[in-house]
Amino acid sequence: MQVNIILLAAGKGLRFQQSVPNQVGCGSIKQLAQIDGKPLITYSIEKLQPLLEHAGVNILYVTLGANKNVIKSRLPAEVSVIASQHWSQGMGHTLAESVHSIKAHSSHVLIALADQALVTTEHYQALLNASKAQPNKIIATRCDEQLMAPAIFPEKYFPQLLKLQGDKGAGKLLQQHANKFDAITCAEAKFDIDTLADLEQVRQYLQNAQAENNLSETTS
Template sequence: MNTEEKYYSIEAILLAAGESSRFNDTKQLAFVDKKPMLVGTVEMLKQVNFNSITVVLGANASNIENVLQQVNLEPGLESITLPSVTSIIAHKWQQGMGASIAAGVTNLAQEITHVFIGLTDQVEVRSEQCSLMVIESRKNPNKIVAAFYNGKLGAPAIFPKAYFAELALLENDKGARNILRANATTIISIDMPEAARDIDTKKDLLSYESNTQT
């Protein structure tokens, strides 16, 4: 293990605080691939080499937390060391994604050197893609690593500690978009067309289900 890897510690922050107004229901708990969307995303992230995972909640927090407590290990994985999963409340979640990111980053332990920011509703993003991002981040610990889709950089993304203070000040609905734009020339981009599909409406969910069944 080299010195860069020795001091590399990454936490995944999963944003799940929105009220899903366009979905007209608690989107995080909508069934995708036979399980609540949030549960599926958390189980996926548990297969990535993260030190820990924090789910940021806001709207409908108590109901979502109850379901989150039911996340179980997949059969055969009990002997593998998996990251712990905890949750926090973003008390200013109504301000948008930026406030949720800020809450998650403010909650990071001192030893965390990098943060992965992911979205609950990017249901086609897989653990293999997230693991590739972590590998690139370990190779280039001073750079942001971000998914590239629809002609732009976006979530999921990994930020080094040098950006934590800036992330902790976010408060609008644009998330970390401006930080990505400001550093676009130095960011390591990972082509990830799958990240372009998110579930915003029930029509989106039906479209996803129809595509996976064909």
Template sequence: MENKKFSIIILAAGLSKRLGQAKQLLQLDGQSLIQKAATIAVSVSPMDVVIVLGHYADQVDKELEGLNVSTAFNQDYKQGMGSSIKCGLQSALRLCNNLDGVLIMVCDQPFLSSKHLFDLLSKWQSSDSLIVASQYNGRLGVPAIYDQKLFPELLELKGDTGGKKVIFNHINKTTFVSFEEGKTDIDTLEDYRKIKETHKKSP
């Protein structure tokens, strides 16, 4: 992807309230969820990955040893996802102030692949869409790419308001790539148990 310049921002600062423990550190296929997400991101963008830390920051940071990523600590992580998007974008712009866009993702979608990220980027590179989002369960969400024209709006996000609000604000300039596996994420221990069972049964 050499036309438009982008960074990847991984949101990994959450409290994991419903889970009761650090979601980012859960193990799946011999990797923690944050290791898996970071490895996928680096395979797509080897030099421009920012991971936003907050709750459990020290433990999560240790999981990233050996990976070519930058980290940003969100002091306001208790306020919610909007503050993490702001923190991640500010960090990405400090590292590269001429970005054409950012790809925002999370670490609790266990079936995410580098192929899907490449598909999003390919569509973004070849279109004039302001947003290229993932579609699952009939909805649009992350991973999603936001054009630099939307950076001011992303920087204004507050509380637990995430990037979906920006998608809805610009739905006429949004396109999507199907990612039905994206409907599976990990919010509770029951989610985690089910996903581990699915992985055990997979060939």
């Protein structure tokens, strides 16, 4: 297996901008919103980087579009950037461009979303392990009986990924191939940051989790 990772972070985040009307400049860029003292994009990258230690996992790509130069300046040096030319036409176009960029060097692609901040490294590793065990199957995430990203697609599905357009992302293919995948449950995948309220919910979730960990360490 030659797995490459694509973290999609190309959108303009209009709903986020509209929810923080008093912010200007970087303050209204969703990918740079602060979570646990880090920009969202950095926080998401750090969850994926440990996968690069696995044999066969090659490169972590971040696909950028809106505010590309500002966001790129905040990325770790070891991250490769895919510049989406058609990000404004929707996630489908962005994903198709991204897969086109890496398809010649991949047997599988792991597609992740930057605004799913609570998806853990452990879940990504579980997806990867399942893909290694079943390399011909799509390995998706299940949450509240829905199939979604993050997901791993084998090479034979690349032509279909390349045809995606508009706002239809990987979820469209998951629905079409319901009998050709395995899925791993991840309750945290439902936390998708679209607005400031979503961001605050994620921050509160992390604070509560940290408080529980501290209490557990104290009592033990």
